[in-house]
Amino acid sequence: MAAIPPAERRSRLDELAPELLQELFETRERPRELPPLKGAENGVVMRFAPNPSGPLHLGHARAAVLNDYYVQRYGGTYILRIEDTDPRRVDPDAYAMLLEDVGWLSLHVTDIVYQSDRLDTYYEYCTKLIEIGGAYVCTCDPERFRELKLAQKACPCRGQLVEENLDLWQRMLDGGFHEGGATVRVKTDLTHPDPAMRDFSAFRIVNVPIHPRVDATVYPLMNFSVAVDDHLLGITHVIRGKDHIANTRRQRYIFDYFGWMPPVYRHYGRMSISGVVLSTSGMREGIASGVYTGWDDIHLGTLRAIARRGIQAEAVRSAMVEIGIGETDISFSWENLYARNKAIVDPKANRYFFVPDPVEVAIGNAPRRVAQAALHPNDPSRGFRTLICEGTVILPRAELEGRGMVRLKDLFNVRIDWVDGRPVLTYAGDALEDARREKVPIIQWLPAGAKVPCVLRRQEGDQAGFCEPRVVEEVGNVVQFERIGFARIDAVSKGAVDAFFAHR
RNA sequence: GCUGCUAUAGUGUAGGGGCCAAUCAUGUCGGCCUUUCACGCCGACGACAGGGGUUCAAAUCCCCUUAGCAGCACCA
DSSP states (O other), X not given: OTTSOHHHHHHHHHHHOHHHHHHHHOXXXXXXXXXXXXXXXXXXXXXXXXXXXXXXXXXXXXXXXXHHHHHHHHXXXXXXXXXXXXXXXXXXXXXXXXXXXXXXXXXXXXXXXXXXXXXXXXXXXXXXXXXXTSEEEEOSOHHHHHHHHHTTOOOGGGGOOHHHHHHHHHHXXXXXXXXXXXXXXXXXOTTOSSGGGTTOEEEEEOOSSOOSSOOOSEEEXXXXXXXHHHHHTTOOEEEEEGGGHHHHHHHHHHHHHHTOOOOEEEEEOXXXXXXXXXXXXXXXXXXXTTXXXXXXXXXXXXXXXXXXXXXXXXXXXXXXXXXXXXXXXXEOOHHHHHHHHHHHHTTTOOEEOEEESEEEEEEETOOOEEEEEESOTTOGGGOXXXXXXXXXXXXXXXXXXXXXXXXXXXXXXXXXXXXXXXXXXXXXXXXXXXXXXXXXOEEOOEETTSOEEEXXXXXXXXXXXEEOGGGGGGTTSEEEETTTEEEEEEEEETTEEEEEEEEO
16 A cells, blocks of 8 residues: 555546545544543533723634533533623723623523622621632732832731731721722742732722722732632633733632632633724723714624624634634634624625615616516525616716626616716616626616615725615615625614625 | 743644554645626645754654743732
């Protein structure tokens, strides 16, 4: 066998056992399966833990979908945990937006937990941690503490007795300190090679702004509340970005102090997303200053923005599962997302004509014709659109330029003569074969008397024109404007259609 | 700077010592089909970051280099 050149092997095999060859080279696309999770065989408890500072975007979708994927795969519970322990980063409107976005993604959430409901629990565990000598209240200036930390030196507060710490802690809770005046620190290892690990903060005081859901001034930092919650809620597996690797190590100290078993962690790599704005603060500013129309502006990477453009949740889900939980840094590919969306949307979308940048022209010698154009070429049972040509039509300007002939789709051929730079059209027969033979483009058109104004909104800018009257019935649906691409019909106002371009 | 993680076609991914002359998708190009530049079908293009080492055998294990990323907050 080895003596036969590989190229020859295939042809030989083809002669000997063609069915074997076919099996060997059959390209079956198996549904993508992500690597198994350690210790998940008997079910999992996982969580998606967004911060209510704005709506969800594609970055969130990755965490949300991947955790959901494993919950679906192994069975178990999926907790939506709203991490609202920083009043400064809470947008009261975001709570509702989060739930909408989770709903849009069809996450299989079984429980919803608000961390702001659980402050007393965190306080209780903080007291315990102080009691067992795992934490202390630090009243140093933050800048001073930082210097000491970098020098691997203890701050004076670190040596306080448990009783002193408990007193100070109570004083914090009683409002005896102001913002910045005191912080609870977890005792770790001052000589830890990674300065990020040294005596990190667990609680702080926030006086302004007031939390929209709870009356408090002492708030846990995420490493404390997350560790306590992951344990109390029985989280078995955590999938999150690698920006949390350091946090995982910090949280480990808390698990160890309490003698808890930490969950299994997977940290996926950074995902860069080009072409849209993702930072919540950047989006917020842009909306406030009028650069963006709102959280669903098509230049943003929020789920509501891409949904508005006609991207289906299932496409997002499928794209995220394809990306998976690899630790490599990746760049998110809109192309791949669009391809997946097209697969979902193409069989459903009805076809219509949209004529951008229209020119109205009378066609010389044009017979009156009733054109029947299929709503979907692969599904005749859906029926037809009826377009009546009485001789005057509108055509996309760009399709005429430089041409001597075109065919109007589902209608007839027209000759184009250029007189003083203006197109003069003449009926040139019905035969499709003529158009084929001449390799003439078959273009979209509309009767001059039966058209609806339509604006196709793209990221690059708006495109004005006209579309078929029946598009008005497609609000909320994705349609295909023939030869242009897929678009979601967003609204109809004053008889004009507002459409958002999805992709080709 | 310190601490850590990662490196497979343009993009995303599979492969974790021999089955790799490397998977699948997407993309691009060509063809077929078609009254859309859609869908579908056929074909082509395109990658193991670089250098050492271990081994009979390395994309796979080890080391170095390079590059990217993350963290070093009283954010999450």
